[in-house]
Amino acid sequence: MRAISHAVIDIDRYLEEAARAKQQYDAERWREELGLQGKTLERARDVAATPDRGRDGFPLALLPFFLRRRLRQVAVDLEFVAELESAHDQWAAAHTQPAEVRGRRPPVAQRARAQAQRARPAG
Numbered sequence: 001m002r003a004i005s006h007a008v009i010d011i012d013r014y015l016e017e018a019a020r021a022k023q024q025y026d027a028e029r030w031r032e033e034l035g036l037q038g039k040t041l042e043r044a045r046d047v048a049a050t051p052d053r054g055r056d057g058f059p060l061a062l063l064p065f066f067l068r069r070r071l072r073q074v075a076v077d078l079e080f081v082a083e084l085e086s087a088h089d090q091w092a093a094a095h096t097q098p099a100e101v102r103g104r105r106p107p108v109a110q111r112a113r114a115q116a117q118r119a120r121p122a123g
Contacts, residue, residue, distance in 0.1 A: 016096055023092075027085040031078065038074045041067050 045067035 016092070020092055023085070023088050027081055030081045034074050034078050034081070038071060038078075041071045041074065045071065 045064050048061065048063040048067060
């Protein structure tokens with residue numbers, strides 16, 4: 001019976017570690033994607049801001065402003081991913097208990113006695 005109990009605890013730990021690894025992988029992938037978007041936007045902004053860029057008749061080049069705006073949004077998204085990862089880590093730490101701390105069930109004989117006492121009518 002103890003072997004089964006230890007196997008269940010090991011499976012539980014494995015599932016917790018797998019969930020944590022998946023969350024870390026997702027956060028890292030999001031950071032990479034946002035980083036690539038940021039670099040692409042920076043390059044586009046630099047090209048749009050060059051003075052010899054073909055004039056389209058407008059006295060003010062609007063594209064650099066929109067690109068800067070989108071760059072700020074990407075920066076905010078990166079902060080959000082970091083906050084989300086931190087919140088998940090705190091939640092996981094609060095909801096993960098070592099196997100030794102978890103309450104063990106009493107032996108079968110003690111459980112049977114407790115159940116029998118609860119089943120007896122009072123009086």
